Amino acid sequence: MSLRKKQKAKAREKKLLADTLKTKLKTGDPVMVIAGGCEKKGRVLKGATGKVLKMIPGKNRVIVEGVNIVKRHKRATSNQDSAGIIEKEASVHVSNVMYYVEKIKKPVRIAHKTLDDGRKVRGFVNPENKSFEQIDVA
DSSP states (O other): OOHHHHHHHHHHHHHHHHTSOOOSOOTTOEEEEOSOEETTTTEEOTTOEEEEEEEEGGGTEEEETTSSEEEEEEOOOSSSSOOEEEEEEOEEEGGGEEEEETTTTEEEOEEEEEOTTSOEEEEEEOTTTOOEEESOOO
């Protein structure tokens, strides 16, 4: 195999890996931001909580409700549209968020467990009593 073909194959493989999101989170999960933000600009993200609105697999990022608010200037494209400054959520890297449990008020790691009846469920190990608790109860 020529060097050029090897490079193309490697690039194809890298692109396939980039399209898969390396997280156990899902859309709608409550999360807490564990790192990030800028203290000088007054936008500290660490400690903020919200729901996952959207996953962006190609960039390994998530959009969290009410976190990382940015302002975008919108131009009026027609007579009916109004111009102005729009505030919307920007993405946060997936490594900076963790699943948040409202009951214990702490972020936890998500784990998978196979039950006795063969079902695979998502859950977490409760740090207080070291027991596995299910997230998705069907």
